[in-house]
Amino acid sequence: MIYEHSAGGIVFKPSKGNIEILLIKDKNNNWTFPKGLIEKSESPKEAARREIAEEAGLEGIVLVSEIDIIHYFYRFHGKLINKTVDFFLFQYKGRRTPQPQRKEGISEANWFEVKKAFLIMGYPKSNNQILEKALNLIEQ
Numbered sequence: 001m002i003y004e005h006s007a008g009g010i011v012f013k014p015s016k017g018n019i020e021i022l023l024i025k026d027k028n029n030n031w032t033f034p035k036g037l038i039e040k041s042e043s044p045k046e047a048a049r050r051e052i053a054e055e056a057g058l059e060g061i062v063l064v065s066e067i068d069i070i071h072y073f074y075r076f077h078g079k080l081i082n083k084t085v086d087f088f089l090f091q092y093k094g095r096r097t098p099q100p101q102r103k104e105g106i107s108e109a110n111w112f113e114v115k116k117a118f119l120i121m122g123y124p125k126s127n128n129q130i131l132e133k134a135l136n137l138i139e140q
């Protein structure tokens, strides 16, 4: 079995008295949260911040808290991969438009109202749960 450890983030920004959530469209054409493999020299938090900057072009995000850790399995070239992803909650206080990292297969990056995010997100089994937890943390 191959083990992979990634980190990612739910990024929110205040908008018209409400909030919006950052989603990217990944190489499987699923709207999801930015994330990626943790490099040897970095902590999960640092990796999440770097991946958000790379995949969605957003710099200067502010860490709010940890959210949760998810696990899933998938197959790559016939090999079973056991994946762990640490998720963190960040706030974006800037005004830049997200920029998708096209060369890595990210075709879009954008802000969505919470209701819309729930409607369009792929991998709902894990993503719905992680977004619910993030919203609870934001409301506290």
Ligand code: ATP
Binding pocket: 006, 007, 026, 028, 032, 035, 036, 037, 072, 073, 074, 083, 123, 126, 127
């Ligand atoms: P990373 O973004 O960590 O570098 P990657 O792009 O190599 O990883 P994943 O995004 O983990 O790979 O995708 C590998 C497979 O896992 C995909 O084919 C997809 O079906 C599945 N997958 C991706 N995200 C999730 C998720 N949140 N829950 C369940 N399965 C997922």
